């Protein structure tokens with residue numbers, strides 16, 4: 001379980017401080033794949049940094065896997081895996097050697113067997129002896145994921161797991177994350193790709209200006225702002241959108257409009273734009 005209660009985090013000195021997280025509260029049940037979305041500067045990274053004990057909160061409380069981030073960060077560190085955005089693998093070593101060193105440092109029991117297991121989960125078994133500098137971007141991300149899984153974490157944190165990957169490789173990576181989610185592990189991820197959250201997440205939190213503006217399943221979020229959208233192009237060429245709660249309302253709105261229009265089901269992107277006023 002992850003519990004965040006009235007969490008606050010500000011940077012800088014009094015009078016000139018920036019409030020990055022402003023009274024955030026939510027709970028994530030074990031086994032959930034949770035996605036944190038929000039425009040740039042919304043406070044996602046700061047929230048993840050507090051949850052992974054890299055940053056102290058300025059107020060409120062946060063516990064991960066039953067331990068409080070300020071009182072017992074060491075117990076949290078033992079139970080989480082973190083896949084950072086930046087690639088901090090050793091380029092000159094093979095995939096296997098990277099995992100071996102990490103596993104020895106973290107005293108992983110049955111290390112050799114565990115390395116084979118995690119390489120298989122991320123589908124890198126056949127590349128285990130290749131040096132990392134010959135890996136593609138997607139392979140490096142999968143190796144980072146394998147490394148985070150080595151300690152068998154209860155909660156896995158993924159910060160923008162597929163940033164910079166091309167769409168086909170991204171989809172392959174999604175399959176790997178789905179597999180991990182199906183193991184009953186809790187996954188917390190941030191992403192700028194709305195379709196990634198839609199494809200992977202059981203629960204989605206949308207942050208804006210340090211606050212949680214919505215927290216629900218993808219389906220629940222769509223219900224919240226309207227399950228249908230009427231798109232219309234105005235005479236002066238602007239796109240106008242009307243969010244409608246159901247098809248009947250959409251038909252009724254459309255019947256009162258002139259010009260080119262389409263009626264479609266809403267996407268998570270529509271929800272995001274409506275709630276944050278920003279394009280991701």
Ligand SMILES: Nc1ncnc2c1ncn2[C@@H]1O[C@H](COP(=O)(O)OP(=O)(O)OP(=O)(O)O)[C@@H](O)[C@H]1O
Pocket residue numbers: 011012018019020038039040041042043044045046047
């Ligand atoms: N170390 C820091 N010192 C000062 N201000 C910071 C620091 N880290 C973040 N901030 C500020 O806190 C706010 C939230 O930043 P944060 O990185 O958490 O947002 P984000 O939602 O992760 O954004 P992005 O999507 O761009 O990564 C921003 O205004 C940012 O400039």
